[in-house]
Amino acid sequence: MRSSLILLCLLGSALSAPQSFTHVVHERRTAEPMDWVSSRRLERDFMVPMRIGLTQNNLHSLGDMLMAVSQPDSPDYGNHWTATDLVKTFAPSTETIDEVSKWLVESGIARDRLHLSLDQGWIQVNATAVEVEELLKTEYYVFTHPSGQEQISCSDYSVPDHVQSHIDLIIPTVHFSSRPTTMAHRKRYGGVGSPDVKNGPFRSDQAITLEKSDLQNCDKYITLDCLRVLYGIKYKPRATRRNSFGIVEFTPQSYIPSDLDLFFKNFVPNLVGSRPKLESIDGGMLQFNMTGFDYNGESNLDLEYAMGLVNPQKVTLLQTGDEIVGASFNTWLDAVDGTYCTHKGGDDPNFDPVYPHGPPGYTGPKACGIIKPPHVISISYGYNEVDLTRKYAQRQCNEYGKVFSKPIITGMFSLTTSMLQLGLMGSSVFYSSGDNGVAGNGNQCVNPSTGQLDPKGTVFTPSFPGGCPWVTSVGATQINPGSSVYAPESACEQVIFSGGGFSNYFSIPDYQCEQVDHYLKKHTSQYTSAQFNNSGSARAFPDVAANGANYVVAINGEFYLVYGTSASSPVFASMISMINDARIHMGRKPVGFINPMIYSHKFKSAFNDITTGNNPGCGTQGFSATKGWDPVTGLGTPRFQQLLEMFKRLP
Known part of the structure; x- marks a missing residue:
């Protein structure tokens, strides 16, 4: 609820009428998937669970921060961070959340359909294939695997040039299922x-x-x-x-x-x-x-x-x-x-x-932050x-x-x-x-x-x-x-x-x-x-x-x-x-x-x-x-x- 209120406040000045933007390609698939075949266009009314990963703050300093806690000569060597510090340091800026949210609303997505993740790093909206294709200037297809599995994908997608710097990636789009x-x-x-x-x-x-x-x-x-x-x-x-x-x-x-x-x-x-x-x-x-x-x-x-x-040290098995x-x-x-x-x-x-x-x-709850890492x-x-x-x-x-x-x-x-x-x-x-x-x-x-x-x-x-x-x-x-x-x-x-x-x-x-x-x-x-x-x-x-x-x-x-x-x-x-x-x-x-x-x-x-x-x-x-x-x-x-x-x- 708190995340939704934050998002609504940021959208206070957004317009509801669809707007026209100049788009640029944001991601393009680098290699075509092995064994997957495009079988048909995605149905127009298919509901796509679209998630927009927002650009995080201070990633350009990640290496310096990492060196500060990893090098013995550093005065910060071994110093622990608080959870608040972690979120505060890397959370997207208010400007980023605002710009991406306004783009969606100005494109005709009702503001009450937008949800901001707890760490403020993702905006989620469930939208029909027609809506997503218009938003991202792309076409979705259903791909079929010899095993019978199906998934949706596009070869590339675009976003407005004025919001590109605020977006890391959007899913589901060009990615294909591939297990380690x-x-x-x-x-x-x-x-x-x-x-x-x-x-x-x-x-x-x-x-x-x-x-x-x-x-x-x-x-x-x-x-x-x-x-x-x-x-x-x-x-x-x-x-x-x-x-x-x-x-x-x-x-x-x-x-x-x-x-x-x-x-x-x-x-x-x-x-x-x-x-x-x-x-x-x-x-x-x-x-x-x-x-x-x-x-x-x-x-x-x-x-x-x-x-x-390592005997007699106990080993933890993270079975996933x-x-x-x-x-x-x-x-x-x-x-x-x-x-x-x-x-x-x-x-x-x-x-x-x-x-x-x-x-x-x-069928239990998704495992989110439930394990203390070894x-x-x-x-x-x-x-x-x-x-x-x-x-x-x-x-x-x-x-x-x-x-x-x-x-x-x-x-x-x-x-x-x-x-x-x-x-x-x-x-x-x-x-x-x-x-x-x-x-x-x-x-x-x-x-x-x-x-x-x-x-x-x-x-x-x-x-x-x-x-x-x-x-x-x-x-x-x-x-x-x-x-x-x-x-x-x-x-x-x-x-x-x-x-x-x-x-x-x-x-x-x-x-x-x-x-x-x-x-x-x-x-x-x-x-x-x-x-x-x-x-x-x-x-x-x-x-x-x-x-x-x-x-x-x-x-x-x-x-x-x-x-x-x-x-x-x-x-x-x-x-x-x-x-x-x-x-x-x-x-x-x-x-x-x-x-x-x-x-x-x-x-x-x-x-x-x-x-x-x-x-x-x-x-x-x-x-x-x-x-x-x-x-x-x-x-x-x-x-x-x-x-x-x-x-x-x-x-």
Whole structure:
């Protein structure tokens, strides 16, 4: 009610008669959707749930604000924000709300149909297709997928030139449904485990008979003991009640309890019977109806290694989405930040699952700000950057910068009263960088002629959110065949190739300018701007790396080998969780966003520089791992003891 009153007051001087404006194209789809076919024009009386994302204030200063709380030399290092400060700092200006609202009213939309979200970031209006097409100077079509699913979309849309600067994006418009894909692969069987399981289960690979750790064979079978030796991990958590570590999974991916026990029986006996703490987001549940690698491999991998490494620290499982419509990244982001979620606004109904959606699926209230985020969060899923429009990806990336890379907004978010005062804490967010080298999911690249993803495409395809500058992107390495666990690793070239490259959407952050500039000047002359963003002003990834080959994982009662940055992310995140434990035990705060620190020269000795290997894709050998940072393995793999001591010395 309060938001509606604010909006009505701002519209006091607006005219009711339709007006004529000069329009400019605001968004255009960059690549046509795979497998979707335009079947018919949208019915004129179809009711479109239009949401207008308003331009937020102070985003130009986001990087500076982030550095202020992330750099130890800053007087604001580690300072917590209040929820009021967060909303006040980034809420759209009164002018923005006023200008966009007046445009809608002057175009003939009755003012009582407009609703402003609680954080004032979105204006919602339900309008017929005829009204929306006139407003946005576009045409909507119904697109059909071979599965029978339908959705509406337009190829581009326009807004009046005088309001364009006040609008981030409008949904539903050019976006297309595309669920994040897991970054776990089985030997010889490619990309499996997509949360929506579009391709069904794959046949089981040959099981292996290894049951105990064997440091002599770490080049063939990676176990917990191999990782401990490889990275010098010698630490037992002590502040377990005050520390927290979360793994995000998307239904129908679900761990199997008996598989955890099989793994623990052989490698961590005292964990037999242990389970992660389940936090259900929008009906997130452990499902046992569908089993096999496609449905259990990712979650089993993440939890077996995360729980095994940080034992006795408890691991939180953020299980996201029900079995009917699944989830997107925005679904779990909504659950940890109510101001991002917003009531009746925020997500794209054509891109993000809508909750609640009625029986037989989840029918409870949408999960808005209901979960206190763990200090460390690992996600082994990713999109192709090109799957998303620039504005959609940018708004989501900003959320990582505002919330996770700084102290985080937590607690219960009221939808009927004014916002509660919420606590804030620092978090580190880790994403897998991708498993197809410079190519995208499914080993596809963009065809420059059609703008579509194509197995024969030649344009490098960065991943998302791994390419967002406010997360830590984790690439993959391997112990070379025939080599000892004590020998230097190389970039992963078994089954998968470490995802890496340069974003087409995001600018390079200050913290990596020096090292990326050095790489570009010496190592990319064989490629041109027609293949990747070689401007020198693009966010580069990954930031770091960890082993991603030959993981022994219990699945369906047997052991299999699993490959991918899907393994690298939770392993690296586990080490940061242990570092947080040490700091909390000392009476200090969690490390939060680590990128500004690890890119500094002070932290150089805390990483094993990976100098061999490539990440092929798009008909090329991709980039090369080399001395210093590179877009294959980032800064390198961790030397845990050095990393621990350096972080312990920070205030």
